Amino acid sequence: FCTMFSLKECDAIGFDMDHTLCRYVLSTQIELGHQALAQYLVKEKKYPKRLADPVLDDPNLVYCGGLLFDGQHKALVKMDENGKVEKAAFGTEMISDSEISKLYSSDMYCSHYSKVLSGTLSEKGVYHLHDNNFDMTLTVLLSRMMEIAEKQNNETKLNVFADFYEGISHAWDAASFSGGNSMFFEELKSNPGKYLHKCPDVVKTWLKALKAEGKVLFLLTSSHCDFAKHVMDYCFEDDWRSYFDVVISKAKKPRFFNEQFPFKVVDPDHVCELATEALELELNGWYSEGSSHVLHEHLKKWSGKESAKVVYFGDSVKSDIVPAKQKCDWEAVYIMDALRAEKGALNPLSGHEKSLLFSEGFGPLLKSTNGTGTCNSFFCKLIEKYATIAMPSVEYMASLPIDFQYSRLGNGNGYYPGKPNNILKQNYRLQES
Structure with missing residues (x-):
């Protein structure tokens, strides 16, 4: 088991949309x-x-x-x-x-x-x-x-x-x-514009560089095709599909990982799901529903690797991180907004975001407040069990070289931009990041 992780070693790279590839206010x-x-x-x-x-x-x-x-x-x-x-x-x-x-x-x-x-x-x-x-x-x-x-x-x-x-x-x-x-x-x-952030150029450039490296890129979202198009059109502009080899909407995660459902074809011109079932997925296609098992078989074919290494980026432990790791053995990059409290993270948390993400009553996100304070919180244990690394944003990862070596999660390692000191503290809302 390798203690380090790098995108360079991955054959296919997938992204959730909401709160992952597309940031909200x-x-x-x-x-x-x-x-x-x-x-x-x-x-x-x-x-x-x-x-x-x-x-x-x-x-x-x-x-x-x-x-x-x-x-x-x-x-x-x-x-x-x-x-x-x-x-x-x-x-x-x-x-x-x-x-x-x-x-x-x-x-x-x-x-x-x-x-x-x-x-x-x-x-x-x-x-x-x-x-x-x-x-x-x-x-x-x-x-x-x-x-x-x-x-x-x-x-x-x-x-x-x-x-x-x-x-x-x-x-x-x-x-x-x-x-x-x-x-x-x-x-x-x-x-x-009141609710969504435009995708920064560094992310677009990074996605193009990943494709140029021969990586298979896919967008996998539970949002329905019409909403997904609206969000992606705003964040990436209307050429957004060119960044991906395949798009899957209405995935109904975590069902996508846990159950077997057929893929349906999405008509990109009318932005609607057709009754037609897709027996085979095609590169540059757009589909809805489906299952991770079938997708993984296609990722192997498209990458030319029988043991294709896949990584998936998501903001939900429940819908993205745990099922991707548990059901598919994919690497999982957890996009964790709370890490934007850390020094060196891009897009620092606003005052309102601090109020929403942290609670004086419940105490630090990753640490227990009982006894000596040396015990981790359950949430910390869950993250470190299933996620590969935790990032403040996709943009932060896009600013680093593709061959950057990341420490995997465990024993306080694997959080970026570094050890999450701010979110290990009690009464974070009284601190300044």
Whole structure:
């Protein structure tokens, strides 16, 4: 087993789109997602108007990455690397240590720990790992919904989880982008510059250089073809497909890695999915759905390598990193916005981004605050088990030579631009990066 990793050694390189290859303005994107869900629930499900209060206006915002939503106790929990619940919140209120011990018994062990560590990162209605920027929108909303429901009389209890999933389906339904009935999509259509960053030239040059080196490049996103085109047109301009050998949208990750579904052909002129199943993938083609097993066989053929080495870039531990490593044995580059807090990272975090990504209540992202403080957080253990390296952005990696040798994750190594000192500290929000 090699302790170092280099793109030079890879035969095929894949990218997630949202929050990976295409960066969002976190504060406006998260607020838009929140409003799209909250206003629907206020109008259609009669939730109080305060559900739609702006996220950043909430003085009790407790979100940070790497939390597990435990449906049994309706609590967001932070575990240490051994599964002990060290911090928890109900709604927007932190739970005291004595209350945690009542919920989780004297040893405060979370019963979902082993299943999550083994790669089963969510179980509908039971638990769900909140690990990425999309989850951030849902965390704040769900926290408020639970608090509101808790205060209702028994006769008028709100059906929080059913309402929650219905709201998600409405806001991000496949037909919503073209149908004009989603606040989220309509706003992104009208004002893309408010929510998206343009792709820097260094990334475009790097992608071209990778192709020139003979690497097979693919875009693999769960976004539907019409939304994917809109985002890529804005970030890369309308020649974006020329950077990739194949494009796959509507991948429905992690299902793409876990199950076998046929590929469908996407008509690039009309930007729609055809009923036609693709029996063979073609270079420069655009497809939807499908499975990683079939894709991997084509990557071997296109690269001319029977043992093709594949690396995949993604921002979601749940949908990208764990299944890519576990199901395909691909290398996995974790794009971790929190690392933009570190000295030397490009695109430093703004004040609003710090408020959204870090929590004084839950403490440091990668470190446990129990006892001596020498124990890692569960999230740290999960990252280091499945990811190859962790990067603040694709742009940061694009600024380094293709043959750069990276230390793999483990024992504090593998985080770039260096050891993540800022996100190992308590009370990060009081620090200046």
